[in-house]
Amino acid sequence: MRIEGNETLHAPRDRVWALLDDPQALAGCTPGLEELRPVGPDEFEAVLSIGIAAVRGTYKGKLRITERTPPLRYGVQVEGSSAAGFVRATGVLELEDQGVQTGVRWSGDVQVGGALTLGSRMIPGIARMLASQFFQCLDRKLQEGAA
Amino acid sequence: MKPQVFAYHDPSSVEEALELLARHGPGAKVLAGGQSLLPLLNLRLARPEVLVDINRIDSLDYLAEESGWLRVGARVRQRWVERDPAVRRAVPLLAEAVRYVGHVQIRNRGTVCGSLAHADPAAELPAVAVAVGARMVARSRAGAREIPAEEFFTGPLSTALSPDELLVEARFPCSPPGWGWAFVEVSNRHGDYALCAVAAGVCVADGRVRDARLAYAGAGPVPVRLPQAETALREGWPLEDALRAACSEARRLLEPEADIHASADFRRHLAGVLTERVVRLAYRRAVDGAGGARA
Amino acid sequence: MATRWLGSPIKRNEDPRLLVGQGLFVDDVQLPGMVHAAVLRSPHAHARILRIDARRASQHPEVLLVLTHADLPPALKEPLPKLIPHPDLKHHKTQYALAPDKVRHVGEPVAFVVATSRAAAEDALELIEVDYDPLPAVVDLEEAAAGRPALVHEDIGTNVAAHSVQRVGDYEAARARAHLVLARRFVVDRGCASPIETRGVVAQWDPKARQLTVWDSTQAPIPIRNGLAALFGLAQKDVRVVAPDVGGGFGPKIMMFYPEEVLVPLAAMRLGRPVKWIEDRREHFLATNHERTQIHDAEIALDQDGRILGVRTVFLHDAGAYIPYGLIVPIVAECTLPGPYRVPNYHAEFRAVFTNKTIVSPYRGAGRPHGVFVMERLLDLAARQLGMDRAEIRRRNFIQPHEFPYDVGLIYQDNAPLIYDSGNYPAALERALEAVEYDRWPEQKARYRAEGRRVGLGFACYVEGSGIGPYEGCRVTVEPSGKVFVATGVGTQGQGHFTSFAQVVADALGVDVQDVHVVTGDTAAFGWGTGTFASRAAVVAGSAVHLAAKAVQQKALQVAATLLEASPEDLELADGYVRVRGAPSRSVSLGEVARAANPLRGVIPAEWEGPGLEATRYFAPPRGTFSHGVHAALVEVDPETATLRFLRYVVVHDCGVVLNPLILDGQIHGGVAQGIGGAFFERLVYDGSGQLLSGSFMDFHIPTAVEIPEIEVHHQETPSPLNPLGAKGAGEGGVIPVPALLAQAIEDALDDLDLEITQMPLHPDALFHLIQAARRRQP
Incomplete structure (x- = not known):
């Protein structure tokens, strides 16, 4: 399932890039992220607790940074599994310099397996909601940083 | 397709239910008609630790027209709303749209508030609530609050309710004179989302x-x-x-x-x-x- | 023979029992000490299994047994038996009881847990750790045929399991002299049967009697018994398989073996306790066989009068991850394609291809809907190009009633020549066209159009191969009570055998149909047979029932002749008595005859062929018999919402002599509903990684009474010369022509758009995009 979107972050591109390049800052904005442990260059073990309504699960898995082209493109790959199934996702962020602010074009591809496939109708919407929470949090951090 | 073990409570008063929700927080789920929750439980997509069954709370079983509002208690089945002539008169949009919810067997069990709290973006009743400007009455041990429908739905399957809150009532404004209402839907089969x-x-x-x-x-x-x-x-x-x-x-x-x-x-x-x-x-x-x- | 019962629309003997909940389905089997099984299934379409650790599951306090491939006895470590070999099937890969080192479709069994309850067994499944190394999934059929992106079975170096060609005449030569050659690609996607009862198995092992009893929701209890005996090293007599009431089969339950069918008996023998496994609906979507995906590149060559000179179809058949059932579906597809038409030159060629999807085996229709879709579409599109009426092009090509037996020139699924035994194709079409007032359709359509409504008329013709061998048998016994007991090896999944077989016997013995008790699907009651599939039970088992009943009739006359001191020729059977014709007071009840046939002292004459009022007979047809029919419907299309409504649905159906029109109507109604479901509502949607995204009834939309129109059925009876009843199969005719009919009806409703429908199933979004594309093409 492919989803994509555009966001505006209210800070210049260099600052946005710096934030994206800091795993801990990133971790703080990833919805439901409970643990992020580096296990290699650009590779982390992660524990996420994601709950939408009654459908809650703890997903253990890996997060890998697949692309880093400062200050233009940033790619991640996440895979995790829980008792309800597994999720594999890849995402790419492209940053566009807009002076005092930065345009982010993002796209992602989400694959699920196991019982989670039964929720396929909901997955794009939920993924978009989580992405939007992520960007709102980043924007907050950027604005806090500027203040 | 058997649910994971959960604790089950069937309180007979709203206060008791709120107490349970306060105690168990996000680990608790409210069971009303069960038309969405039970499949999720059986598929083990939902794994609540505690189920708070509100079907024994008689005080939530009311459908009343009062000073320009239709008040629908949390235990009111969709079928009641569908068949009550007063609803057809007061909130005709609700009466028309509810017939698109599943089938008779589903509406015999499913509740209006349950459908609203489930917040499926393709479901009929949330759209009705937003169209008419309904208000959701949420209660917790801390008190009651009213949430306008447009603020109630926050995302797919997500609402403004906090884990310790129970949606006790949905209020639909009665249709003022001069208004006409209609609901149309395209679905694969009758009764689908x-x-x-x-x-x-x-x-x-x-x-x-x-x-x-x-x-x-x-x-x-x-x-x-x-x-x-x-x-x-x-x-x-x-x-x-x-x-x-x-x-x-x-x-x-x-x-x-x-x-x-x-x-x-x-x-x-x-x-x-x-x-x-x-x-x-x-x-x-x-x-x-x-x-x-x-x- | 008086036919008081046969041919009458009598109500079904089994219904009172079923309607009040007194049926015995597998999940109704409750045994003392019974424990419950659950299956751990692969969440991946294609992956290597690196490690399985089941220790935590084994330690679960309610768990009695955990099995992985490593724990199986040698016979069950091997791939399960190959069912139907074929010389063209080079790579007959079959499924495993439990996956050894690799999984090849989502839902493939990896481990098996038995616990004191199903819930505990499911809890334990979550404690089993499996490390998978995911491999690229083979999802797209054309890519798969080219060996991309991976090989489902590496050891054979290809994904192509079989390549098969059948030829009649010389298609190339026919093409060279054709006035019109029309080529199209037709795509049929996956579907599945969705019986109301999922699969289920209960097994009980009696170690002292060394007797294994298995209740199995199967269409083939006797082959299952024989296979289990072989796998477990038991005598066939020591294994009893019961297919009790079965809540729908539709083909997928003819499969053998599903892994659970060997794992449940194995567990029962290891534990010495009865074990039950009931498939849940989620498992059913992934682990019970599917059908239907084929891509046909087809071509038709015609002369200027619209006469068919030849047809060619080159197609890919999606076999799924394994191919236990062999090449039956693609062979039936290519053999059904010529249908009721003279096709003097025919080239049919297919490749059966492995993919990382659920296994494919016949599902009601079993290749026939594909063949009919391709042929009927070719004729429709050719008629359009020739400016010819779509009924007329069919009339010009029909095999005529005097041409039977008609040799199509192909070899059918039973390895016998494809020879149509009888039929009247032109009459069936005319009757259907008359029923929908085809000659007045242009005016009627214009009237709808004037009201702003888009209504199309569609019709489609088909020939249905049915009633193939090798054989079935039956034993008919009259007990001293006067009650008649009938036992046959075929199982019953809702076809009404308890009634139609009883009708055959009631007529032969002159008893009330309710006094005839039929047992099907219990190997202890009758141990020879192959199963209920390919629309054969009424034809083959029904004929065996007829032969056995006639033998009992003859014996009753012989025995009664001694009792009544009359000549057998002067006797008749009626109302449960044998009586002297013309002197009804001289009579003896069938029960008394039965008692006399089994004396405690005295002599049994040699011509009685043994004791008892009983006979066993077998029927082995030389080859299949061919039903046919025409469906016609009026379909309203809303081009803006891309939704449909059936306004009328007419079926003209010829399955030879009708045994019970009420049951037959039910078969047809159910088939049409299933056909409509498979043509527009139900879809098995896979993503690029081989995950089934529509694997629940929330997303797999079986039509309900709201979507299914009233169905008018007209029976035409052209008896089969190949069996004593004159019967032909009726199990699949309801389904077969629906996709072809629907495509034609939609094109007719939207004829101003010049739409071409070449894919099935459709659904609103697909239809929307077809309409949009057609609108864009318009000037």
């Missing part, structure tokens, strides 16, 4: 649309109200021009997701087609003074 559905109301005086309400299901992460299309209906004239403008606003502004049943462009197309159909129907009913009652 909408590929796209539109709930509409128009207020007509001297043949002209004075006011309008439009809400869409299956067209975004939450039931979407489209004030721009409403404005187009209010300000456009003649009616054909207003309709054309409203449909094009719907096609332009809605951002539906694609899923295995319908692509985003099909859903946008349907939103336009259904906007025209639903407004014509509502307009005719307003002019006939029929409100939204079906023959």
